[in-house]
Amino acid sequence: LDERALLEVVKGIIGKDCCLDDCAVFSCNGYELVATTDMLHTSTDFPACMTDWQIGWMSAAVTLSDIAAMGARPLMLLLAVGLDRSGRLHDIMKGAEACCISVGTHVAGGDIDNHHELTIVSSGIGYAKKGRIVRRKGSRPGDCIGVTGVPGRAQASLSGYREFDRSLTEPKPRVPEGIALSSAGATSMMDVSDGLSFSLYDMIAANSCGYSIQSSKIPLPHGINPELALPMALYGGGDFELLFTIPAGSLPVQGVAYTIIGEVIPEREVLLDGIPMEKRGYEHTWDR
């Protein structure tokens, strides 16, 4: 049973619309608020090379990235920390606070518990003016497909390319990029933390169109043979870049480092160089 199968159980109870986006969305007096929560723990989320400061940074970054993916501005972060050793708390909090400060927000509260295995849950709230939230749903045939930064760098680090270690351990949530893309008219958006392939298949599930991308246009980590680097970008996890769609007429978007990698198509399929793309990526599994 994988994460996406478990999501079906959840949808049956709390409703399907609750599970379509990186954040839950609700209205508050002319603003739209978004909220999201992410659970991380040692065995599956924190490679052994990570310092406690980086673990704190990462825990904040996953949640801030979800807020960024909605085109929202973060309001605050809450951190629930299940500690295996109490001495770790200081550096974890420092790292989380540093990540928050880097995108103009802060840790506003949390909870502390003891735990057999270090477990951190970060929850975040963000806001945007009415109509400025960008969801996964909203892609229109003819829109350009874009991605910020260079996907595949986190996977490069996991594959042993040490020069990309900080991409894996200190990922930058793309908050200003998300806000700028929202302002520019992005029609749909999500983050690519499970890889480009999974993300495009998540997009198709939320829309009634399809996605066609060209491998030659995907920016790849420098200094790695492109034949090795391309699968990292397509199927590797751990990147915090934003995948978005936007009408060609809204380009270019000032102040954002992005690349157009393809086009939204009417047919309901995900194509890589014209042929159906393998649906594969970073995946949590249960009952192993």
Added chain:
Amino acid sequence: LDERALLEVVKGIIGKDCCLDDCAVFSCNGYELVATTDMLHTSTDFPACMTDWQIGWMSAAVTLSDIAAMGARPLMLLLAVGLDRSGRLHDIMKGAEACCISVGTHVAGGDIDNHHELTIVSSGIGYAKKGRIVRRKGSRPGDCIGVTGVPGRAQASLSGYREFDRSLTEPKPRVPEGIALSSAGATSMMDVSDGLSFSLYDMIAANSCGYSIQSSKIPLPHGINPELALPMALYGGGDFELLFTIPAGSLPVQGVAYTIIGEVIPEREVLLDGIPMEKRGYEHTWDR
């Protein structure tokens, strides 16, 4: 090192004001929003008698109780579930959703992970009109000290009085009570989940006055020898009642089951029947 000592580490990093209340508070366009997060897991929070449905209910209740303690109305709940077995998810979600519905809100999203030990983090957001948030700080000498319901019932269950089991396993967050007390003019409030004693000492830490209560006034669980029941109310954990202060002139508060158990005093001490009260209660400890 106990939870309160670890809080000092956190205060040094994110600021002292962040740790004074049951929730973080921030303003949004004429409203005040509150947010809180709570981590629970099998070994310390879920007695073996609990069903998965009750575990879900309890996980929602702790967070909704924190929102209630601010006099706020819950907007939504997020649930991050670290599952030891995937089959547990359905009943856990059902229980959490039932608790949310009982106080007029719902589960709006979350995260699922696999975990060695069942671990649930619920995060909630609530709101109130400007000026209607009740904090721990705000008690004034002469105010009455009140408590909702009957404290000590959860501890009675833990002590083997089976007739109180549902007080322990299906605690009711006092959301309507919190809102009514806020409207009536409560000057300070918190929930008593670590026991009356700890809660009064938490109140004194947030205020510049003291608290004097009378044991004869404390409502106690029925059918238990009062000599046994009183310590349950004072030092037992797991109750979700609200402890509050309110000017005598604002009484009675309609539609709320509460008891006045004492008075706010100018001296900075917590008194039980006129003598300093033992500071003791339910406490998580680390590095055992």
